[in-house]
Amino acid sequence: xxxxxxxxxxxxxxxxxxxxxxxxxxxxxxxxxxxxxxxxxxxxxxxxxxxxxxxxxxxxxxxxxxxxxxxxxxxxxxxxxxxxxxxxxxxxxxxxxxxxxxxxxxxxxxxxxxxxxxxxxxxxxxxxxxxxxxxxxxxxxxxxxxxxxxxxxxxxxxxxxxxxxxxxxxxxxxxxxxxxxxxxxxxxxxxxxxxxxxxxxxxxxxxxxxxxxxxxxxxxxxxxxxxx
Amino acid sequence: xxxxxxxxxxxxxxxxxxxxxxxxxxxxxxxxxxxxxxxxxxxxxxxxxxxxxxxxxxxxxxxxxxxxxxxxxxxxxxxxxxxxxxxxxxxxxxxxxxxxxxxxxxxx
Numbered sequence: 001x002x003x004x005x006x007x008x009x010x011x012x013x014x015x016x017x018x019x020x021x022x023x024x025x026x027x028x029x030x031x032x033x034x035x036x037x038x039x040x041x042x043x044x045x046x047x048x049x050x051x052x053x054x055x056x057x058x059x060x061x062x063x064x065x066x067x068x069x070x071x072x073x074x075x076x077x078x079x080x081x082x083x084x085x086x087x088x089x090x091x092x093x094x095x096x097x098x099x100x101x102x103x104x105x106x107x108x109x110x111x112x113x114x115x116x117x118x119x120x121x122x123x124x125x126x127x128x129x130x131x132x133x134x135x136x137x138x139x140x141x142x143x144x145x146x147x148x149x150x151x152x153x154x155x156x157x158x159x160x161x162x163x164x165x166x167x168x169x170x171x172x173x174x175x176x177x178x179x180x181x182x183x184x185x186x187x188x189x190x191x192x193x194x195x196x197x198x199x200x201x202x203x204x205x206x207x208x209x210x211x212x213x214x215x216x217x218x219x220x221x222x223x224x225x226x227x228x
Numbered sequence: 229x230x231x232x233x234x235x236x237x238x239x240x241x242x243x244x245x246x247x248x249x250x251x252x253x254x255x256x257x258x259x260x261x262x263x264x265x266x267x268x269x270x271x272x273x274x275x276x277x278x279x280x281x282x283x284x285x286x287x288x289x290x291x292x293x294x295x296x297x298x299x300x301x302x303x304x305x306x307x308x309x310x311x312x313x314x315x316x317x318x319x320x321x322x323x324x325x326x327x328x329x330x331x332x333x334x335x336x
Contacts, residue, residue, distance in 0.1 A: 038327070057331065068324065076328055223309070224313075
């Protein structure tokens with residue numbers, strides 16, 4: 001583990017991931033980190049399997065969305081005294097072996113946020129259509145936040161406790177990926193991009209977002225700005 | 229004449245609604261005020277409504293007023309939508325507080 005951080009917690013938001021959650025948690029635990037699984041009101045046995053695999057479990061009583069689950073996990077980790085927090089997908093897209101790379105980037109840069117980029121790293125089985133939408137989303141986010149990033153919708157990130165405390169996600173559903181960058185830009189804390197591998201499997205693609213969701217995300221972001 | 233007073237009363241109520249909405253959702257409040265004031269103007273100056281309607285390519289002044297009503301209804305719908313979102317945010321906070329309390333009890 002990297003020297004300046006002694007209590008690294010990996011937050012995993014999971015909704016109906018019973019099939020894969022155990023192996024994802026096992027990977028994180030084997031890499032030497034505390035896995036915090038936020039079970040977002042799953043109807044299957046995601047929670048029980050995560051706990052069996054060695055995760056600390058936080059359970060939403062009802063399904064709220066991935067953004068809400070990440071925020072809950074971040075708050076839990078901060079309250080538990082974490083000094084670095086990693087967000088990690090529950091569907092097996094990310095590699096636990098690459099967590100160290102993000103943590104090292106926090107320490108070396110030094111930065112409060114280390115953001116994973118599949119376009120600096122690698123994307124396995126990324127379709128052309130998905131690549132196009134991601135590129136459009138990246139340009140949109142660059143325009144609205146002013147952050148110079150190569151991959152804006154990547155759920156693989158690490159942050160210091162100070163960085164995590166500056167984040168307060170109010171977009172419960174999928175628009176949180178843009179919201180988190182918005183808040184990073186506003187916090188004026190240092191960030192660094194780190195190449196990571198995103199592995200698209202049949203399972204993750206079936207669970208993942210469809211292209212039509214991009215429209216719903218734009219609506220969510222717009223509505224957020226209209227109401228206090 | 230009765231129709232004019234009736235419409236005036238309703239539009240005045242909308243102005244009050246807009247004023248109360250302004251604090252929470254300034255965009256909705258302002259748009260409602262503008263549209264309600266325009267409605268009041270047209271109710272009392274139907275000839276001007278007809279004149280303006282012709283200018284923007286709408287047949288009659290009455291139609292213009294009708295469209296104004298539709299706009300007001302849509303704004304109210306949007307405002308309702310925003311209120312629902314605010315409610316959802318409260319539910320999230322409540323559920324999160326429950327989840328965290330439960331997890332902390334479990335780890336002790």
